[in-house]
Amino acid sequence: xxxxxxxxxxxxxxxxxxxxxxxxxxxxxxxxxxxxxxxxxxxxxxxxxxxxxxxxxxxxxxxxxxxxxxxxxxxxxxxxxxxxxxxxxxxxxxxxxxxxxxxxxxxxxxxxxxxxxxxxxxxxxxxxxxxxxxxxxxxxxxxxxxxxxxxxxxxxxxxxxxxxxxxxxxxxxxxxxxxxxxxxxxxxxxxxxxxxxxx
Amino acid sequence: xxxxxxxxxxxxxxxxxxxxxxxxxxxxxxxxxxxxxxxxxxxxxxxxxxxxxxxxxxxxxxxxxxxxxxxxxxxxxxxxxxxxxxxxxxxxxxxxxxxxxxxxxxxxxxxxxxxxxxxxxxxxxxxxxxxxxxxxxxxxxxxxxxxxxxxxxxxxxxxxxxxxxxxxxxxxxxxxxxxxxxxxxxxxxxxxxxxxxxxxxxxxxxxxxxxxxxxxxxxxxxxxxxxxxxxxxxxxxxxxxxxxxxxxxxxxxxxxxxxxxxxxxxxxxxxxxxxxxxxxxxxxxxxxxxxxx
Numbered sequence: 405x406x407x408x409x410x411x412x413x414x415x416x417x418x419x420x421x422x423x424x425x426x427x428x429x430x431x432x433x434x435x436x437x438x439x440x441x442x443x444x445x446x447x448x449x450x451x452x453x454x455x456x457x458x459x460x461x462x463x464x465x466x467x468x469x470x471x472x473x474x475x476x477x478x479x480x481x482x483x484x485x486x487x488x489x490x491x492x493x494x495x496x497x498x499x500x501x502x503x504x505x506x507x508x509x510x511x512x513x514x515x516x517x518x519x520x521x522x523x524x525x526x527x528x529x530x531x532x533x534x535x536x537x538x539x540x541x542x543x544x545x546x547x548x549x550x551x552x553x554x555x556x557x558x559x560x561x562x563x564x565x566x567x568x569x570x571x572x573x574x575x576x577x578x579x580x581x582x583x584x585x586x587x588x589x590x591x592x593x594x595x596x597x598x599x600x601x602x603x
Numbered sequence: 604x605x606x607x608x609x610x611x612x613x614x615x616x617x618x619x620x621x622x623x624x625x626x627x628x629x630x631x632x633x634x635x636x637x638x639x640x641x642x643x644x645x646x647x648x649x650x651x652x653x654x655x656x657x658x659x660x661x662x663x664x665x666x667x668x669x670x671x672x673x674x675x676x677x678x679x680x681x682x683x684x685x686x687x688x689x690x691x692x693x694x695x696x697x698x699x700x701x702x703x704x705x706x707x708x709x710x711x712x713x714x715x716x717x718x719x720x721x722x723x724x725x726x727x728x729x730x731x732x733x734x735x736x737x738x739x740x741x742x743x744x745x746x747x748x749x750x751x752x753x754x755x756x757x758x759x760x761x762x763x764x765x766x767x768x769x770x771x772x773x774x775x776x777x778x779x780x781x782x783x784x785x786x787x788x789x790x791x792x793x794x795x796x797x798x799x800x801x802x803x804x805x806x807x808x809x810x811x812x813x814x815x816x817x818x819x820x821x822x823x824x825x826x827x828x829x830x831x832x833x834x835x836x837x838x839x840x841x842x843x844x845x846x847x848x849x850x851x852x853x854x855x856x857x858x859x860x861x862x863x864x865x866x867x868x869x870x871x872x873x874x875x876x877x878x879x880x881x882x883x884x885x886x887x888x889x890x891x892x893x894x895x896x
Binding site: 416417418419420421422439454455459463466487488513514520521522523525540543578581 | 643
């Protein structure tokens with residue numbers, strides 16, 4: 405399966421969904437903005453973008469996404485949650501209602517402080533070569549705890565910033581806001597492998 | 604580790620896209636806005652309709668009110684400073700506000716100069732009525748633009764005018780050959796480098812929301828279809844009969860702005876929208892959108 409044949413949905417209820425669409429297209433795959441649950445049938449993987457998690461969560465519930473997202477996850481199709489998207493797929497969120505529960509982490513929103521504490525940092529990834537990746541953290545969450553089945557793909561000091569459990573990938577930062585596509589490429593590989601398994 | 608970079612400032616605006624930023628004057632209203640799905644709230648002492656009615660000098664909101672609202676919600680909080688009033692902006696930055704709106708809704712403190720926004724780590728949003736004005740503000744360091752509209756009127760006509768003007772001017776600038784850009788920059792009074800950037804990319808270099816007079820789900824849809832990245836709703840929510848219902852409806856309309864069936868559904872039974880003002884009834888010297896340049 406070539407990348408060209410892969411379709412990636414980007415949940416387009418609110419937030420920086422256009423940037424993920426551009427990123428996926430830049431990698432040579434097909435990207436579709438997802439506004440309604442039935443569209444999930446058309447895609448092989450899903451990105452839940454950054455934005456305001458409270459807003460996106462309300463729209464997920466209001467437009468009946470929950471059941472279809474659960475089905476998507478049950479069928480082991482890859483899902484990538486960035487920032488607000490991470491909050492939405494987490495099993496636990498400190499002081500808030502639980503997320504969708506697709507990855508065994510406990511997260512905290514706005515964990516570094518307010519906008520003035522937002523930052524950029526060059527970080528090492530566990531894949532894609534030695535070159536450091538410019539990670540952009542905007543009112544970013546933290547992963548406070550991760551279960552034993554969660555693979556840590558990048559860290560700053562003791563803070564996990566990129567992690568994966570089976571079909572779920574999460575980042576506390578915004579890979580869609582710059583031109584280094586290594587993380588999107590990694591996600592597309594996850595999708596490629598999941599399609600192969602299915603066939 | 605770097606903080607306060609342009610990427611971080613414009614990045615937060617990117618995260619707000621497709622969302623509704625609501626004016627609130629109390630903790631109670633801030634919680635209603637968050638409950639309705641606002642992506643951010645603007646902490647104010649009075650909403651624009653009341654500022655307009657009260658007259659006199661409108662200033663930065665009391666920090667006590669701002670801090671209480673910051674404590675009450677988890678979404679980002681914005682606050683307004685007067686045009687050119689960099690001391691108010693410094694105070695707001697020290698409170699830890701997430702975005703500063705250098706706003707024509709307050710009485711301008713400087714008729715000639717806007718705040719030099721590069722001096723700040725906190726991002727700024729500024730109003731604009733045309734492309735030249737938008738690029739001047741971006742040149743001064745604004746990380747987000749909002750078309751001004753005419754605040755506190757419940758009348759969307761100015762918001763439409765400003766959005767169409769900017770859109771048309773971008774289209775024109777994008778179609779011009781390079782050698783004509785300097786004279787365009789001169790005519791618009793805009794920084795040459797930014798005119799070149801618009802020419803090359805065919806869009807503003809920052810996110811552009813719409814403000815000033817949006818008061819129904821249909822208004823939100825209209826302005827999104829004209830190319831806004833999101834909307835500010837000021838008086839339109841808390842001057843309506845049923846604020847929570849109106850706020851939720853505008854949030855849904857902003858997401859599904861291209862879908863008339865959904866717009867019809869969310870527009871049903873909202874009660875009275877705010878009482879609007881016909882623009883010709885406002886004396887020229889009271890027009891807020893003419894403040895700043």
